[in-house]
Amino acid sequence: VVLLVAAQRSGHACLDLRLVDDLRRSLLAGSDVDDGSPIPAAADLAAALSASPAVSNTGEPSDDGLVRPLVLDGLRLHSQRSWTDEKSVSDRLRQLAARRTTAVADLDQRLGRLFADQGPDDPQRRAALSFVENSLTVVVGGPGTGKTYTIARALAAALEPTHDGRIPRIAVCAPTGKAAARIGDSLAEAADVLGGDVADRLLAITPSTIHRLLGSRHPVRTRFRHDPDHLLDIDAVVVDETSMVSQALLARLVEALPPDCRLLLAGDPGQLESIEAGSVLRDVVDAAKVDGAPLHDRVVELTTNWRVAGRSPVIDLAEAIRENRPDDVVGLLRSAGDAVRWIETDHPTDRAEEVLAEVIRPLAETSWVVGSTDDEAGLLDCLKATVAHRLLCGHRHGPTGVSTWNRLVAKRLGARGDWYPGRPLLVTRSGIRTGLVNGDTGIVVGTPQGPRACFRIHGRPTLLSQAQLPPTETAYALTVHKSQGSEYSAVTLLLPPVGSPLLKRELLYTAVTRASGSVTVVGSEAAVRTAVLERAVRMTGLTDALTTP
Numbered sequence: 001v002v003l004l005v006a007a008q009r010s011g012h013a014c015l016d017l018r019l020v021d022d023l024r025r026s027l028l029a030g031s032d033v034d035d036g037s038p039i040p041a042a043a044d045l046a047a048a049l050s051a052s053p054a055v056s057n058t059g060e061p062s063d064d065g066l067v068r069p070l071v072l073d074g075l076r077l078h079s080q081r082s083w084t085d086e087k088s089v090s091d092r093l094r095q096l097a098a099r100r101t102t103a104v105a106d107l108d109q110r111l112g113r114l115f116a117d118q119g120p121d122d123p124q125r126r127a128a129l130s131f132v133e134n135s136l137t138v139v140v141g142g143p144g145t146g147k148t149y150t151i152a153r154a155l156a157a158a159l160e161p162t163h164d165g166r167i168p169r170i171a172v173c174a175p176t177g178k179a180a181a182r183i184g185d186s187l188a189e190a191a192d193v194l195g196g197d198v199a200d201r202l203l204a205i206t207p208s209t210i211h212r213l214l215g216s217r218h219p220v221r222t223r224f225r226h227d228p229d230h231l232l233d234i235d236a237v238v239v240d241e242t243s244m245v246s247q248a249l250l251a252r253l254v255e256a257l258p259p260d261c262r263l264l265l266a267g268d269p270g271q272l273e274s275i276e277a278g279s280v281l282r283d284v285v286d287a288a289k290v291d292g293a294p295l296h297d298r299v300v301e302l303t304t305n306w307r308v309a310g311r312s313p314v315i316d317l318a319e320a321i322r323e324n325r326p327d328d329v330v331g332l333l334r335s336a337g338d339a340v341r342w343i344e345t346d347h348p349t350d351r352a353e354e355v356l357a358e359v360i361r362p363l364a365e366t367s368w369v370v371g372s373t374d375d376e377a378g379l380l381d382c383l384k385a386t387v388a389h390r391l392l393c394g395h396r397h398g399p400t401g402v403s404t405w406n407r408l409v410a411k412r413l414g415a416r417g418d419w420y421p422g423r424p425l426l427v428t429r430s431g432i433r434t435g436l437v438n439g440d441t442g443i444v445v446g447t448p449q450g451p452r453a454c455f456r457i458h459g460r461p462t463l464l465s466q467a468q469l470p471p472t473e474t475a476y477a478l479t480v481h482k483s484q485g486s487e488y489s490a491v492t493l494l495l496p497p498v499g500s501p502l503l504k505r506e507l508l509y510t511a512v513t514r515a516s517g518s519v520t521v522v523g524s525e526a527a528v529r530t531a532v533l534e535r536a537v538r539m540t541g542l543t544d545a546l547t548t549p
Contacts, residue, residue, distance in 0.1 A: 001070070004077055013086060013247050013277045013540040015077040017042040042075050049077060056080075076541050082277065085251035089280065090545035092254035096136035096263055097294045102163075104132055110160065114153045114194075127300040128154035131236075131264050134298065138284055139266040141302030142322060143513040144315055147266050148183055150302065151238055152190035152202065154264065158236060159201040168235040172207040175244040175274070177437045179485030180207040181456060183240045206458075209437055210239065210249055214256055226256040234261060241485050242267035247278025247542065270322045272510045272536075275481055279538040287546035295546055313339040314515050321509045326532040333521055333528065341520040348494050348522050349399050355391075356412050358492045358520050359476060362389035363413070363422065379445065379461035382454050386424055386443045390488045391477040392511045394496035394503065402477045405494065409476040419466055421446040424475040425453055426482065431470030439482060441475055480511045491515035495523030495531060503527060504536040 003023055004015040015023070021039045040048070049055045049072050056068035071083035078086070104110075107129065115125040124146055130137040131154040141147050151172075158168055172187070174180040184207040191199035213232070215225025226232050237257065239245065242265040257263065265281065273279045288299035305315055313332060317340050320328040333342035345351045391409070395401040415423065427440040435457045442455035445463075452463040453472075480493075493511040496503045508531040512519050521528065 004070075004079065007539060008079065008082065008277050011273065011275070011277055011279075012538050013078070013082050013279075013542070014073075016539045017045045017075045017077060019539065020045065046072060046075055073541055076539070078541070082247070085248045085278075086540070086542055086545055088251040088255055089247060090542060092257070093136060093284070093546060094294045097134075097298050099135040101133055101135060101262065104160075107132055107157070110157050114156055123300050123302050123304075124150040124153070127302070128157045130298070130300060131155075131262065132158050135260075135262050136295070136298050137262075137264045138281075138288065138295070138299040139264065139302065140269055140281070140285055140299060142268055142270065142305070143318060144305040144312075145302035146304070147268075147302060148186035148240070149190070151183065151240065151264070151266055152187050155187070155202060155205070155238065156190065156194055156198045158262075159198060167201060169233065170205060170236045170238065171213055171232070171234050172205050172238045172240070173210045173213045174207065174240045174485060175210055175249070176241070176439045176485045177209055178439060178441065179241040179244070180209055181459070182485065182487065183207045184459060207240075210245065210253055211437070213237075214252060224252055224256070227252070228255045230256075231258045232256050232261070234258070236262035236264070238264045238266070240266050242281045243269060243271045244274050244484050245278075245280055246274040246276035247280055247540070248276060249274075250278075250280050268513070270506065270509050271513070272481060272484060272506045273538060277538075278542070279540055280542065282538075283540055283542040284546065286543045290547045293547040313337065314512065314517070314519055317519065318509060318512045321505060321512060321532055324505070324532060324535075326529045329532050330525060330528060339518045341518070342528075343520060343522040344525060345522065346497075346524045347399070349404075351522070352408060355405075355492065355494070355522055356408060358490075359389060359391050359409050360412060362490060376461060379454050379463070382443055382445045383456055383461055386441055387486070387488050389490040389492070390483060390486070390514070391492045391494070392480050392483050392514065393477055393494045394480060394500065394507055396479060400494045400496055402479055405477040406474045410474065418474070419451050420444060421451055425455075425469075425472045426475035426478065427455075427470055427472050429471045434464060434468060434470060436470055439485075441486070480507050480514075483514050484510060486514060487516050488514055489517045490519070492520040493522065495521065495527045498524070498526050498530055503531050504534050505532055506536045507531065 003020060007015045007023060024039065050057060054068055055070045055072050057072050067080060069080050071078040071080055111125055111128055115122065118125050127137060127139045127150050139147055139150055155170060158170060161167055172183055174183055187202045187205060191202040217223045217225065267281045269282045269285045284295060285299055287293055288295040290296065317329065317332045320332060332340055343351050343354050348355060391405055393400055393402045393405060397403050421444055423444040425442045425444065427436045427438055430437040436455060440455060442453050444451050445454045447463065452465060453469055455462055455464065491511060491514050
């Protein structure tokens with residue numbers, strides 16, 4: 001049980017009894033609860049657990065009507081809550097995968113207009129077709145492959161009057177406010193291009209966080225207004241950045257969907273998974289690879305990169321990381337030029353001036369913007385300044401951690417106090433009155449009334465006094481996890497040292513793919529190679545639940 005709790009705190013949805021010995025070494029190293037006694041074989045552990053009155057083999061109430069706190073599924077041990085979440089997700093996704101929607105007579109013509117330069121077999125067009133015709137569609141792809149472009153046009157194809165003249169009600173959501181804002185920007189760009197009635201329909205969609213869509217009940221963020229007894233009043237839901245969605249949150253979402261609702265999940269399975277337990281998107285993609293499985297033809301992978309006309313060194317680097325090619329990664333870091341730079345060191349603080357130069361340069365270039373302004377155009381420029389560059393770290397503390405480098409940058413800038421123009425802000429706890437949510441970023445700007453915090457709220461720049469803000473912290477540096485759903489012109493990544501459990505391929509890939517223009521990696525060759533070769537693995541039973549008959 002101690003190992004199960006430790007595993008779930010580390011992001012695993014369950015405990016695989018075949019891996020108990022390895023997990024004891026990694027999760028309980030140095031712990032007082034590990035007495036070093038031999039671990040029985042997995043089959044013997046399963047037999048002992050099956051005999052325990054605290055364990056159910058089905059997850060259902062026993063003959064005495066009691067629900068057991070633990071569930072044994074083969075050689076996987078779950079908490080009752082995790083088991084219930086997995087079953088909710090797998091059952092609903094299987095139901096959705098088996099159901100098709102009503103045929104649409106003019107769908108080919110619609111898609112022909114929306115994808116005029118693409119043939120019927122192009123993945124983007126197939127994804128839009130699937131969204132209109134099927135109840136479940138999963139769209140995956142790396143940076144620049146057109147996921148948001150595809151989502152916008154899939155929505156445009158679906159937002160046509162039905163046989164009774166009604167426009168479908170479609171919700172678009174993401175796990176964070178930043179990700180929701182980005183998909184909102186993409187819908188606005190698509191509306192400008194497409195024009196006409198469909199533009200108005202796209203602009204009428206206001207993307208939100210999943211929590212806001214479900215109606216989060218503060219302060220209990222695991223309970224929502226919409227649930228199995230109070231379903232959402234919608235015809236379809238689109239979820240972007242699904243790699244960041246925990247198993248529990250997806251369970252709450254699918255439980256609140258009406259019976260005939262469509263669902264589109266989009267994301268990049270190569271990115272870091274949710275901070276909380278589960279690896280939903282990767283599990284779904286893996287399940288779709290099994291011939292004859294319910295989800296086999298429901299996943300559409302986008303592979304063509306549309307972001308740049310030529311080859312971008314940043315994209316080349318991201319692909320080499322994702323495809324597990326450490327020699328190519330090292331070669332690109334050594335030779336790519338201005339777009340990809342490498343500060344090779346075992347001790348980043350020894351090269352602090354070089355690292356700080358990467359951070360200070362874009363701040364100096366935009367310092368005039370935040371000095372004094374209060375008109376909307378100026379505030380928009382201030383918010384743009386916050387995405388010019390970001391320093392990303394794997395750890396929160398220590399020599400390569402966020403707290404250390406936020407302090408170093410502030411000292412280098414000569415910052416005094418914690419309320420000065422140019423200070424980037426990260427919201428650390430949602431504020432009901434302001435509409436700000438955990439993970440939102442903003443910046444302190446100078447105004448005629450004194451320094452004010454500028455945040456994008458409901459799509460518009462908004463000024464708030466220090467007293468109005470929910471809890472915030474300085475954000476010159478962010479963890480890679482906190483950066484997910486964001487895009488920056490330039491990124492500097494401080495790799496964790498060799499031996500850190502965070503030094504994984506997903507962390508390196510996620511950090512690099514936050515950059516649209518250039519990336520600088522700070523760390524040793526050993527750290528780079530380890531990051532490329534080591535993949536984060538989470539224990540879950542969702543893939544099996546989605547593939548078993």
